[in-house]
Amino acid sequence: MRIGEILDRKGGDVATIRPDASLHDVLAQLEQRGIGALVVSTDGSDVEGIVTERDLVRVLARQGAAALDGEVRSIMTATVVTCARDATVDEVMSMMTDSRFRHVPVVEDGRLAGIISIGDVVKSTIDELEVKARSLESYVTGTY
Numbered sequence: 001m002r003i004g005e006i007l008d009r010k011g012g013d014v015a016t017i018r019p020d021a022s023l024h025d026v027l028a029q030l031e032q033r034g035i036g037a038l039v040v041s042t043d044g045s046d047v048e049g050i051v052t053e054r055d056l057v058r059v060l061a062r063q064g065a066a067a068l069d070g071e072v073r074s075i076m077t078a079t080v081v082t083c084a085r086d087a088t089v090d091e092v093m094s095m096m097t098d099s100r101f102r103h104v105p106v107v108e109d110g111r112l113a114g115i116i117s118i119g120d121v122v123k124s125t126i127d128e129l130e131v132k133a134r135s136l137e138s139y140v141t142g143t144y
């Protein structure tokens with residue numbers, strides 16, 4: 001399955017945050033939206049970085065709550081691995097497992113077009129396996 005098919009179903013909206021926003025803002029957005037990552041972007045389209053709950057946990061453990069006054073750019077990952085809509089789910093799953101992160105922004109023509117989380121990858125893999133299992137069952141029972 002292609003990443004574009006997942007985006008067609010779940011939509012291409014991506015929660016973004018400016019690099020000069022505070023870590024208090026990151027915390028609030030992650031909590032309000034019930035998500036684990038924000039793409040860092042000044043204009044909401046150009047990917048400048050990514051900040052996730054992991055980055056917040058790291059800075060809080062090392063520096064304590066005072067670190068929340070700092071800017072997003074101080075803890076974001078600036079070299080972001082992205083994919084295109086025509087990447088396959090298997091390719092994105094390999095990116096996630098090889099590099100040990102759970103979010104991959106989707107970029108088309110240099111602009112942010114969506115984001116895929118490990119939850120999306122797992123859901124699509126389970127859906128595909130269910131379809132295969134059903135068709136095998138129909139084949140075996142002769143009901144196809």
Ligand code: AMP
Nearest residue numbers: 050052054077079080081101102103104
């Ligand atoms: P995650 O597992 O997605 O919470 O991220 C774990 C770490 O990898 C954090 O330091 C993130 O900033 C970083 N990270 C997450 N997604 C990406 C990505 N697509 N490209 C590069 N780094 C990432």
